[in-house]
Amino acid sequence: xxxxxxxxxxxxxxxxxxxxxxxxxxxxxxxxxxxxxxxxxxxxxxxxxxxxxxxxxxxxxxxxxxxxxxxxxxxxxxxxxxxxxxxxxxxxxxxxxxxxxxxxxxxxxx
Amino acid sequence: xxxxxxxxxxxxxxxxxxxxxxxxxxxxxxxxxxxxxxxxxxxxxxxxxxxxxxxxxxxxxxxxxxxxxxxxxxxxxxxxxxxxxxxxxxxxxxxxxxxxxxxxxxxxxxxxx
Numbered sequence: 382x383x384x385x386x387x388x389x390x391x392x393x394x395x396x397x398x399x400x401x402x403x404x405x406x407x408x409x410x411x412x413x414x415x416x417x418x419x420x421x422x423x424x425x426x427x428x429x430x431x432x433x434x435x436x437x438x439x440x441x442x443x444x445x446x447x448x449x450x451x452x453x454x455x456x457x458x459x460x461x462x463x464x465x466x467x468x469x470x471x472x473x474x475x476x477x478x479x480x481x482x483x484x485x486x487x488x489x490x491x
Numbered sequence: 492x493x494x495x496x497x498x499x500x501x502x503x504x505x506x507x508x509x510x511x512x513x514x515x516x517x518x519x520x521x522x523x524x525x526x527x528x529x530x531x532x533x534x535x536x537x538x539x540x541x542x543x544x545x546x547x548x549x550x551x552x553x554x555x556x557x558x559x560x561x562x563x564x565x566x567x568x569x570x571x572x573x574x575x576x577x578x579x580x581x582x583x584x585x586x587x588x589x590x591x592x593x594x595x596x597x598x599x600x601x602x603x604x
Contacts, residue, residue: 413591415591422597422598423597423598424495424581424583424595424596424597424598425534425581425592425595426595427592427593427594430591466532468534470534472590472591476589476590477547477590478536478539478547478549478590479536479590479591479592481533481534481535483531483532483533484532
């Protein structure tokens with residue numbers, strides 16, 4: 382069965398303290414892996430799409446990477462405004478709807 | 492200028508009532524979605540429409556009926572509301588039929604008393 386697990390569930394960082402969020406997936410054939418950011422009371426905001434192992438995407442302090450079994454969202458020198466819940470999702474080769482993970486809630490304090 | 496807008500933002504009602512949630516997108520996208528986010532924060536697809544045609548219909552009780560009068564609008568009507576329907580419902584849109592939502596609305600928080 383296709384599934385996705387994100388860890389940790391919650392992460393507290395000091396401003397400037399770099400870390401990584403993990404997204405492990407089990408899928409018969411991966412069509413794409415996606416990262417979203419969700420602020421409280423808001424809808425998810427699309428961040429990145431990754432299609433194949435070894436691929437990397439960057440945006441400001443965020444970098445997403447992909448292997449055959451997991452994806453990482455690296456956060457370099459985070460700021461308080463990076464505090465949010467980060468969701469990963471994948472789409473299988475059949476191209477059906479995305480399957481979302483539960484998310485990692487990141488809190489960055491100054 | 493809001494890209495995907497949903498109304499209402501909050502909906503509090505009693506069990507057994509019928510309610511509707513409206514969604515509009517001004518991005519010119521041709522695919523729209525309804526997602527449900529439960530108390531455990533899992534986001535699950537309910538329906539997807541492309542150019543007013545239903546393309547994804549997950550295992551959702553038939554009390555839920557989507558309606559797309561045109562490709563910029565996708566409304567959700569819910570009959571005979573139950574306690575378990577309490578959740579946040581998100582509308583989303585994307586270009587093409589790839590099935591990947593690109594823009595989400597801010598959600599409608601439905602609470603059943």
